[in-house]
Amino acid sequence: MNANLRNLPLDERIRLVEDLWDSIAADQSLLPLTPEQRAELDRRLDAYESDGDAGRPAEDVIADIRKRL
Numbered sequence: 001m002n003a004n005l006r007n008l009p010l011d012e013r014i015r016l017v018e019d020l021w022d023s024i025a026a027d028q029s030l031l032p033l034t035p036e037q038r039a040e041l042d043r044r045l046d047a048y049e050s051d052g053d054a055g056r057p058a059e060d061v062i063a064d065i066r067k068r069l
Contacts, residue, residue, distance in 0.1 A: 005013060033041070
């Protein structure tokens, strides 16, 4: 790891990582999908459309996970 980065406080390093990740997410359209990734996404979409199960709200899933911790 770059020594200059290691000298930053932890919260600042975390913020830098978050900012970096946000910049990558904003440019994700520049990364083309491989044929395998596209096929997998198509398979998942087809499976969703055939069963129509929208799943559970994220809040419910997170609450269940927290109960187990």
